Amino acid sequence: MRKDxxxxxLLHALIHMDMLNRGVTSDELGKMLGTNPVVVRRTMALLKKAGYVSSVKGHNGGWHLETSLTDITLFDIQALVGDASLFTIGLTDEHNNCPIEKAVNTAISGVLHEAEALVLARFREIKLSALRYDEKLLAQLEGFITSKG
Amino acid sequence: MRKDxxxxxLLHALIHMDMLNRGVTSDELGKMLGTNPVVVRRTMALLKKAGYVSSVKGHNGGWHLETSLTDITLFDIQALVGDASLFTIGLTDEHNNCPIEKAVNTAISGVLHEAEALVLARFREIKLSALRYDEKLLAQLEGFITSKG
DNA sequence: TTTAATGTAACTTATGATGTTACTTAAGGT
DNA sequence: ACCTTAAGTAACATCATAAGTTACATTAAA
Known part of the structure; x- marks a missing residue:
């Protein structure tokens, strides 16, 4: 299934902005993120609405970081994009009153809720400042097997 | 995003089959599950391939349970359908060698792996036999807030 | 031979992020 | 004033995948 x-x-963009410590344009961010400026604007609009960044139109315009990365956690950003559930597992129509279906859905959703709580709790613990480029950290992490998505 | x-x-179908204790047709299952028989066949094919059920064509044909529900866990069924990741959160292209992107993806995937392990461990603990219709259990669970999916 | 069933191919639909084009608006530079 | 650079945004296409649907082949009992 297609992933979000x-x-x-957004994390990637915020950290680049923090390290550059200057305004950046959507074109620049698009190159960094491997996408195009319209997608960047669309996505960055979420950060702007939440006040983490500001934008200036016209000449010398661009995006500016308005918040220290020590004051933003992964949870904060996930909250901006995470409208729906974190899982690809879906339940069948919950307005059906088949008791078997209810028992099945209850069992599944119980587990998923527990896992979602774990994810969000971990995200709350991670400040964006902790992700800034750090040679040592990256060397340690180099061998870590990362998921395909 | 669309859910799976x-x-x-499949759990719903298996438990109905167990409780009916007889062969059932895709038409019958379709009515129980609120879908049509072709979708049922397509999905049940996963169970058949794994040997949990068998099917008989023609007159008096249908699906038969071949395994006790005490010998099947949610993990077993999830393994049949869970090709990709459990999460709607995706990472950006991991062949990019931007160290910031790597750090971001490593942080996210670390958390997701932990949560996925939790889900699968819980699924291993739950036998399908534990989900069979039980008035008492359902009454207890009635108030539980279930996710929209 | 008729009927009831699975098996399966082919196509459509639904969903939501992503990609893309085109245009509008804003603001500095010349 | 005019040009250029930038965000803002509308409109539409693309992608991926489960689900829905139609049609037909195959199998086997009545």
Whole structure:
């Protein structure tokens, strides 16, 4: 199923902005993120609405970081993009009153809720400042097997 | 994002088959699951391939349970449908060698792996026999808030 | 031979992020 | 004033995949 990579992209953009410590244009961000400026604007609009960044139109315009990365957690950004559930597992129509279906859905959703709570709790613990480029950290992590998505 | 409800459907079907204790047709299952017989066959084919059920064509044909529900866990069924990741959160292209992107993806995937392990461990603990219709259990669970999916 | 069933191919639909084009608006530079 | 650079946004296409649907082949009992 198609995945939502906006969380990854927004974190990526925010950290680049923090390290550059200047305004950046959507074109620049698009090159960094491997996408085009319209997608960047669309996605960055979520950050702007939440006040984490501002934007300036016209000449010398662009995006500006308005918040220290020590004050933003993965949870904060996930909250901007995570409208629906975190899982690809769906339940069948819950307005059906078949008791078997209810028992099945209850069992599944119980587990998924527990896992979702775990994810969000972990995301709350991770500040964006902790993800800034750090040679040592990256070397440690180099061998880590990352999921395809 | 669109969800995959095959896990829910397969569990639902298996428990109905167990309780009826007879062969059932795809038409019957379709009515129980709220879908049509072709979708049922397509989905049930996963169970058949794994040997949990068998099928008979023609007159008096249909689907037969071949395994006790005490010998099947949610994990077993999830393994049949869960080709990809359990999460709607995706990472951006991992062949990019931007160290920031790597750090971001590593942080996210670390958390998701932990949560996925939790889900699968819980699924291993739940036998399908534990989901059979039980008035008492259902009454207890009635108030539980279930996810929209 | 008729009927009831699975098996399966082919196509459509639904969904939501992503990609793309084109245009509008804003603001600095010349 | 005019040009250029930038965000903002509408409109539409693309992608991926489960689900829905139609049609037909195959199998086997009545």
């Amino acid at each position: 990579s906006r969380l990854s992209r | 409800s095959r896990l829910s459907r």
